[in-house]
Amino acid sequence: xxxERRLQVLRAIVQDYVGTEEPVGxxxxxxxxxxxxxxxxxxxxxxxxxxEGFIAQPHTSAGRIPTDKGxxxxxxxxxxxxxxxxxxxxxxxxxxxGAVDLDDVVxxxxxxxxxxxxxVAVVQYPSLTRSTVRHVELxxxxxxxxxxxxxxxTGRVEQRMVDCPAPFGEASLADLRARLNSRVAGRxxxxxxxxxxxxxxxxxxxxxxxxxxxxxTLLETLVEENEERLMIGGTANLTRFGHDFPLxxxxxxxxxxxxxxxxxxxGEAKDPGMTVRIGHENAHEGLNSxxxxxxxxxxxxxxxxxxxxxxxxxxDYPGTMGAVRAVARYVGQILAES
Amino acid sequence: xxxERRLQVLRAIVQDYVGTEEPVGxxxxxxxxxxxxxxxxxxxxxxxxxxEGFIAQPHTSAGRIPTDKGxxxxxxxxxxxxxxxxxxxxxxxxxxxGAVDLDDVVxxxxxxxxxxxxxVAVVQYPSLTRSTVRHVELxxxxxxxxxxxxxxxTGRVEQRMVDCPAPFGEASLADLRARLNSRVAGRxxxxxxxxxxxxxxxxxxxxxxxxxxxxxTLLETLVEENEERLMIGGTANLTRFGHDFPLxxxxxxxxxxxxxxxxxxxGEAKDPGMTVRIGHENAHEGLNSxxxxxxxxxxxxxxxxxxxxxxxxxxDYPGTMGAVRAVARYVGQILAES
DNA sequence: CCTGGCACTCTGTGTGTCCGAGTGCCAGCC
DNA sequence: GGCTGGCACTCGGACACACAGAGTGCCAGG
Numbered sequence: 001x002x003x004e005r006r007l008q009v010l011r012a013i014v015q016d017y018v019g020t021e022e023p024v025g026x027x028x029x030x031x032x033x034x035x036x037x038x039x040x041x042x043x044x045x046x047x048x049x050x051x052e053g054f055i056a057q058p059h060t061s062a063g064r065i066p067t068d069k070g071x072x073x074x075x076x077x078x079x080x081x082x083x084x085x086x087x088x089x090x091x092x093x094x095x096x097x098g099a100v101d102l103d104d105v106v107x108x109x110x111x112x113x114x115x116x117x118x119x120v121a122v123v124q125y126p127s128l129t130r131s132t133v134r135h136v137e138l139x140x141x142x143x144x145x146x147x148x149x150x151x152x153x154t155g156r157v158e159q160r161m162v163d164c165p166a167p168f169g170e171a172s173l174a175d176l177r178a179r180l181n182s183r184v185a186g187r188x189x190x191x192x193x194x195x196x197x198x199x200x201x202x203x204x205x206x207x208x209x210x211x212x213x214x215x216x217t218l219l220e221t222l223v224e225e226n227e228e229r230l231m232i233g234g235t236a237n238l239t240r241f242g243h244d245f246p247l248x249x250x251x252x253x254x255x256x257x258x259x260x261x262x263x264x265x266x267g268e269a270k271d272p273g274m275t276v277r278i279g280h281e282n283a284h285e286g287l288n289s290x291x292x293x294x295x296x297x298x299x300x301x302x303x304x305x306x307x308x309x310x311x312x313x314x315x316d317y318p319g320t321m322g323a324v325r326a327v328a329r330y331v332g333q334i335l336a337e338s
Numbered sequence: 339x340x341x342e343r344r345l346q347v348l349r350a351i352v353q354d355y356v357g358t359e360e361p362v363g364x365x366x367x368x369x370x371x372x373x374x375x376x377x378x379x380x381x382x383x384x385x386x387x388x389x390e391g392f393i394a395q396p397h398t399s400a401g402r403i404p405t406d407k408g409x410x411x412x413x414x415x416x417x418x419x420x421x422x423x424x425x426x427x428x429x430x431x432x433x434x435x436g437a438v439d440l441d442d443v444v445x446x447x448x449x450x451x452x453x454x455x456x457x458v459a460v461v462q463y464p465s466l467t468r469s470t471v472r473h474v475e476l477x478x479x480x481x482x483x484x485x486x487x488x489x490x491x492t493g494r495v496e497q498r499m500v501d502c503p504a505p506f507g508e509a510s511l512a513d514l515r516a517r518l519n520s521r522v523a524g525r526x527x528x529x530x531x532x533x534x535x536x537x538x539x540x541x542x543x544x545x546x547x548x549x550x551x552x553x554x555t556l557l558e559t560l561v562e563e564n565e566e567r568l569m570i571g572g573t574a575n576l577t578r579f580g581h582d583f584p585l586x587x588x589x590x591x592x593x594x595x596x597x598x599x600x601x602x603x604x605g606e607a608k609d610p611g612m613t614v615r616i617g618h619e620n621a622h623e624g625l626n627s628x629x630x631x632x633x634x635x636x637x638x639x640x641x642x643x644x645x646x647x648x649x650x651x652x653x654d655y656p657g658t659m660g661a662v663r664a665v666a667r668y669v670g671q672i673l674a675e676s
Numbered sequence: 677c678c679t680g681g682c683a684c685t686c687t688g689t690g691t692g693t694c695c696g697a698g699t700g701c702c703a704g705c706c
Numbered sequence: 707g708g709c710t711g712g713c714a715c716t717c718g719g720a721c722a723c724a725c726a727g728a729g730t731g732c733c734a735g736g
Binding site: 361365377382399 | 698699700
């Protein structure tokens with residue numbers, strides 16, 4: 001196990017490197033943090049930390065920079081989450097409260113996160129699978145064409161076309177609409193399948209085909225997780241990435257355009273609390289030089305989606321985590337209220 | 339007026355510079371394009387072109403690069419639009435035909451444009467103001483709360499909450515729904531206001547407040563142009579921008595995140611055909627080193643929205659314009675079919 | 677176990693030189 | 707009058723080199 005002082009040295013290295021973006025040497029360390037020991041001692045500690053793989057030298061006779069493993073230890077053991085100040089919290093709340101609809105909530109959240117962390121923000125739309133049905137609407141657009149509109153408790157609206165196997169009268173449609181809503185309104189998505197299972201039986205034989213078609217489209221919509229949308233913002237912050245610009249930034253931009261990748265990224269974070277994935281811990285190769293801080297958020301106690309930021313591994317972890325957590329909390333509140 | 343040969347020289351300079359990204363000198367020009375004259379002659383022509391402001395030298399004793407004015411002349415007079423090849427056209431069509439809904443159409447269009455042009459693609463969602471109403475749905479969510487859902491002919495769905503001044507019964511709601519739809523379904527947005535003007539009069543006094551509230555929300559939704567959304571993609575292509583990377587790319591990324599800026603950008607292009615804005619012709623400062631190629635598209639003959647690409651002023655204009663035009667045409671087809 | 681000292685190793689920077697590409701101009705030619 | 711070849715000039719990029727500065731590892735002594 002590493003001695004207490006060595007951990008302190010590691011912490012100091014991470015902090016300085018994050019601040020200066022430059023490899024940090026033993027002398028500078030002793031000057032800026034009063035460790036109470038000489039540079040020579042620190043050098044010994046550094047050598048030990050390097051042996052353990054927590055820090056590395058870009059080249060001989062340069063200072064040290066933390067490795068992914070070093071950041072990991074820093075995040076897990078050496079640093080907490082820096083809480084937002086009261087004025088900051090108030091600002092967050094004010095900014096989010098101005099939102100007029102779900103799109104706006106998400107858009108504002110992205111902006112806010114990007115601004116607070118000065119990094120790339122990613123916000124997933126509240127997921128369908130965990131929310132509840134507010135209302136299902138059926139519209140007859142043509143004799144054999146029905147439009148299905150699903151409205152969720154988070155204010156999200158999904159619409160689908162249904163081609164009917166047989167013409168479907170307005171009366172039947174109204175009947176189906178009423179029966180459907182009385183069964184599923186207010187219920188969780190996961191409960192819907194068994195609640196509507198026997199619904200076709202209540203209809204005349206000639207209508208059952210259409211009813212089944214509508215129901216299966218509804219169920220499809222409910223489980224269609226890959227339809228999950230997300231919004232990103234703050235990509236301009238990528239320019240603050242580092243010196244070796246184009247090579248690093250390119251794969252990141254590419255990854256950010258792949259919704260699938262991002263959804264997987266957020267989805268992977270199983271931890272109910274905050275998840276930090278550092279450098280190579282990210283499965284996607286293009287993100288190997290980035291860290292992802294993500295957390296679930298939701299209306300009420302339960303998480304319905306994730307949000308987070310993507311930034312260089314050399315990031316201010318405590319501050320970023322604090323901002324992410326605070327934003328998630330307030331977005332949850334806003335969603336619960338609306 | 340410039341002689342024919344000088345125009346040829348300008349065209350050659352633009353083509354070479356776009357290809358190599360390096361200032362082009364007189365000797366290289368005569369070698370690669372058989373102009374039938376010697377380098378010395380070309381130098382004289384270059385001097386003339388420089389006097390007129392069509393080309394410039396980065397420094398003395400370097401080759402020339404086109405100025406914004408030079409590109410402008412090139413686009414207006416010297417180059418046409420390069421049509422897509424038949425296989426390319428087929429590929430576009432196939433790719434777009436796989437789309438399942440409006441979001442998907444737009445998403446695919448963005449991807450396609452970004453891939454074809456290897457630049458940043460911007461696609462505006464079909465605008466509300468020019469399209470027609472397919473259906474208006476009203477749902478009663480609480481005694482004094484109605485949700486208004488507007489479905490357009492392009493498949494777009496907008497929803498709004500309406501707070502009613504007085505409780506509103508299901509019967510009245512059904513009545514309003516029926517009357518509303520019989521009047522506005524299939525009509526253009528711009529016609530709606532006068533079509534519903536006298537609608538409140540058909541209702542009991544106690545319901546008129548609510549009817550008015552619903553109507554005014556509907557009208558708001560119809561004219562709310564700033565709610566126009568758009569989708570962008572291919573930002574990874576920004577990395578191919580040039581050498582002086584971060585300085586140029588940063589403002590571009592920032593501009594791209596400002597929907598307002600982009601909408602204005604597309605909106606400014608008044609030309610019914612294709613519009614090309616080169617460098618400083620763009621009002622937004624951050625885009626002064628980019629060119630924007632945009633065009634309207636729409637279901638049926640009429641343009642309902644715009645799409646385009648943003649790239650370095652040093653871009654392949656004929657090819658880009660060809661791709662943009664072709665994509666716009668096919669998207670229009672797809673929208674008309676669905 | 678810490679410390680001061682010392683020799684060593686790099687990188688980044690600045691200087692000087694050189695080469696080549698490209699220019700502008702001029703005199704001559706068609 | 708316009709095109710051409712020739713020539714002197716300029717400037718940026720590449721290369722070599724020296725040098726200062728920061729940082730290291732190691733060792734002997736407290």
